[in-house]
Amino acid sequence: MLITKDIKPWFSLVKTAVGICCLSFSTLALSSSSQAAEIERPSIWVKNSERAAILEKIQSEPWAKSLFDELKKRADLVAVQGNKKRRNSLEALPLIWFEDKSLPPVLPTFRHKDGGSKEQLTQVVKTLQDGVDCGVLYYLTQETKYATCGSDILFTYINALKQMKVHKDGAMNSGWMFPTDHLYEARVIGAQLPIIYDFVAPYLNSGGQVYDLASAKLTNFDFPTAQGVFGTYVWLALNKGLLDSNWPVLESSSLVHNILALDDSQQIQKFIPYYTHIDTKNQASLKKVAQHFVNKGDIWPESFQYSRHVAGFTVYLMTLLDRYDPSLKLGAKYPNIPGAFTSYYNLEYPNDESPYIGDGHRTYKIDYADLENSLLLAKLNNNKQQEEYFTTYLASSIKSGLYDRGHLHSRSYGASPYFSPLQLLWSVNKIQSKTEMDVTPPRPRTTRLEFAGMNIQRNISKKDPVKNSLMAFVAGGSYIHGHASGMDMELYGQGHVLGVDGGKGTYRTDIHENYYRLFSAHNTVISNGASASKGDWINLGINRVKSELMEPAAGDAGVSPKHSFSTSSFFDEYNLVAPAQHERTLALIKLDETKGYYLDIFRAKSNTPNQYHDYVYHNIGDKLSITSNNQGVDLVADPDRYQDSAKLQWITTGQRGYKHPGWHFFDEVKTKSRSDQQYEATFTASKLGDKNISMRALIPAGLDIEISQVKAPKAYGGSAPYNKKPLPTFLLRHQGEAWNNPYAVAYESITEGENYAIQSVERIQVNGVFKGVKVGIKLSGKSLTQYILTQENGQERYQDKKLGIDFTGRFAIVTLDHKQQPTEMYLGNGSYLLYKQHKVTANPKTNSGYLKL
Known part of the structure; x- marks a missing residue:
């Protein structure tokens, strides 16, 4: 595909409400020639004064030598010599040529209709990461082939970008190579270009030349154009983001890197405060981000993978800037941000999986690079307590074989900045501790995560704790990437999360927005067939689940080794028929070191004469059998039962309307006529191991209910292979209030060969x-x-x-x-x-x- 010639003068100073501008080529041409000598490069990740110590580390530390060898092996694949080979290497990119072949080629634009392919994007991202590796190797070895590799890549991208439209007047998230997605572009393009420049600048400033694809010759590097590119990425970060979200943190690596790539030290000093403490209407500063880490143990208030990214990226930038300018002391100002890494462990199940809330995941790997950065940040700020903690944790992880410092992390070509070489450049020479830490210490019996409205309860068995321990949570709240879940619950048993949350689907799909994010995908109660959300993040706002009572209180040991309970409440304010009040009491009752059960008591009432309430419970398994007094219960096909929500309008514009409560996705619906008899609902999973695992729900007599059995969509958080299978589910419907006489269900799990x-x-x-x-x-x-x-x-x-x-x-x-x-x-x-x-x-x-x- 050819692109018509469209080279317009770089747009001049564009003033914003805070006086920040998009810097023009002409402005930066002056500053580059007059101020470049003031800045000794490299200066972003490392300084020249650190090189000798890093080389000594490589010589003296086997793990560092191993990292260096891996990095060099990777860079040697692309660091070629000779004009022909240099051209061939660049032509691996998905270049798009103009009709006038004397003009340098551009690259595809991405993540929009008719944009570049996924394979092309991978190559674009990979090449930039290759450029970073080459830049680092040039710094360490001073070999010209690495300088030319990084410089050629940098020059090719700079030439492409200068001919592409900057969507400065576009929507909130408009960008450059990614016209509608600066958030993505900031991580995979904007964050890497300045790092390459910083490392190869000494070669370029000494007269080193770059390969020009258009002329097929070597030429001088275009410093003014490069400076214009860096200035533009600064402008995009400050003006094209979303303030009250994790976006500012995800964009901040691009913001800070590009600021530090400017060759005018006065401009650097002008713009750094826009990361450290000055907010714009589109970009939050570190000071604002830190407001979510006021208390020790706080984590960023989003579903866990986004929360972890925020902590990791923020610690990285705090470390970078405290190295760059030790007077900033960001680690001393905001110690609770690296402290967040101690919190995620305390949220996990006995099998080290995480509770599924919002658009989360079930499992997360420990990012030891974040912990290495946290250790370095503690050292820079003389935080002895954190230094000792991270040193001891890392040393114990190394000793136990959980962490190997001598291997580079696998590359990712997804939406993430590239930091892998810092494993070698920043990591301290030796991690030695006088004491040894249990890297899997006992977790607290109870934990409260306020933003998610979550109460976690545990009772850990001394005998085979992964299999025999109890853990459950009750949660619900309104936060970014949260779900309109109502008062949700998950139950653990026999080494697995059995009573599961539905998880998340593919963003922007019908089933994700109208099922997985709504009440019916969760173990909750739906009132009047109409529990719903309104406002807040993408109109998924619900009231936060309140903790009324919890024993033990969060973090306490508790008075009994066998018993605990929590009572939580939720106001279903945005119910499409009438608001409803919910209250849930969940008890964990341990009988001995191998036996225990859960008791769930759920009250619900609504101020409407025809109120009714549905108790919903999903559990992984191959089958669900419903019996009463050990006899099968006759269930009759009931295909229309949950179909009313399908008639509601899904308003995709601005995500203003959903098909609440989402249960029209239930399949194979069968129902028993109303009765107050006793029921047992037994879920059996035959593919979790050598033996069947069952969860039985006992529903006592004495409440008029209609019991239904359905197949719900697969639960992404279910243990394999049940994350790819329909999810067995039962529902209990009671006509009238269920407050004075609430739902009561006892849950017990066993492994085949055991007795209930x-x-x-x-x-x-x-x-x-x-x-x-x-x-x-x-x-x-x-x-x-x-x-x-x-x-x-x-x-x-x-x-x-x-x-x-x-x-x-x-x-x-x-x-x-x-x-x-x-x-x-x-x-x-x-x-x-x-x-x-x-x-x-x-x-x-x-x-x-x-x-x-």
Whole structure:
């Protein structure tokens, strides 16, 4: 494809509301010639004064020698000599020539209709990364072939860009080589060009020449044009972003690199504050970003992969600038940002997978480069506590074989800046610790993640903890890349997340926007068939799930080794029929080191005469069987049951309307007519290992419900191969309020060959008001009975004079042996718990207590 000649004078100074400009070629031509001598290059990643120490590191440290050899091997593939070979190397790019072949070629534009292909984009990104590698090797070896490699690549891109339109008057995210996606361009193009320039500038300033594709000859480098390119990327970062999101952080590597590539030291000093502390209407400064890290342990408030990127990129830039200008002391000002890396571990399941919230993922690799940068940042700022932590963590990871410093990270040609050579350039020579750290320490029993409305509860088994431990969360909130989930829940069992969130699909697709991001893809309650969202990020705003009670409180040890509970609330404010109030009490009950179960109590009510509520639960598996008293339940095909949402309008413009609650994607719907009988719903997965794994949900009698069985779309967060299979799901519909007599479901998982501990679940009611459940248990051949009591407020009293129970409070458990003698009494929240002559009085500070008999 030929591009018609369109070389216009570089657009002159373009003033913005904050007085920042897009620098013209002519302006920078003057500054380049008059000020270049003031800046000794390289200066962005490293300085000339550091070279000897890095070479000594390569000579003395085997891991550094290994990195150097890998980097050199990679660069030697493209660092060729001779004009013919230099041309052939450049022609690997997807060049587009003008009709006038005397003009240098341009490159495709990307990520828009009729733009370049994915393969072409990969080659464009790869070539820039090759240029960075060559620049680093020139710095280290001073061999000309590496300088010409980096310089040729840089010159080819500069020539291409100067002939391409800058979409300065376009939409919010308009760019240059990426006309509609500066966010992407900033990471894969804008961030790399200045690094190459910084490394090859000494060669170019000494008269080194570059290969010109148009003339097929060597020529002098065009410094003014290059400076114009760097100035333009600064302008784009400051004027084409989205302020209240992670975008400013993702664009900041391009912003900072291009500022530091300017050859006018006064311009550098002028623009650096726009990263450190001055905001524009389109770009947030580090100071603004740091407002999300006020408290120790805070993480960036987005789904976890975006949160991790924010921490990693920000620590990188803080480290870069504290090296560049030690007087900035950014690491000292914002120590909680590198501190975030200690938080992600405490959110994980016993199998090291992560809770699935928002547009997240189930698993994340530890990025040891981020931890190396955090260590260096701590050293630069004399933060002894963080220095000791990161040193000990990295040393222990190396010793245990989890981390090998001697291998370059695999390249990525996706939307990420290229930092791999810093493994060699920045990493400290030796990581030695006087002590050894457990890199997989016990996680806290409870954790609260406020922005996501998340309460995490754990009960870790001492015997085969990955298989036998319990963990669950309740969550829901409005944040970027969050979902309109309502009050969501996931349940862990037998080494897997069994009760799963739906996850995410492919962005901008119908099923992603109208199912995965909406209520029906989550383990929640849908009220009036119309739970919905409004406002906030892309109109997916919901109220944050509030933590009403949690024992143990976040980070505390707890009063009982076997019991914990949380009560959370959610206001379904944007329900399309009438707002609804939800409350969820989730208890983790450990029986011994191999057995335990979950009790989920969900209240729902709505101020409308025809209210109804649907309890939704998804679990991975090959099949779902629904029985009652060990007999199969007759379910009748019900294809129209959840189809009303399909009739709603999906308004893609501005993402203003969705097909709430998204359950029209349910398939093979079958329903049992209304009944208050008891049900068991058993999910069986045969492909998680050598033995079947089952999760059984016991639904006690006493609440009129219609139970439905459906196949939901696959759950991206399910263990393989269930992330590619339809997801078995059941729903319980109750007509009328479900508050005084709520949903109650006990969940227990087993591996084939084991027996269920729970034998029965019965409601406890007083005058039609739910007070808890009685659970019959058989454990190691012995019978136990547990009375699990829950009330609406702490002043309510429950008495069973015949049995001898007297309880005032919100949550309690009494465990009796086969002789009806108490073995344990747990007061989760309340004033007191009495069983016959045995009494637990609450600690006045925690309103909780425990007695083992």
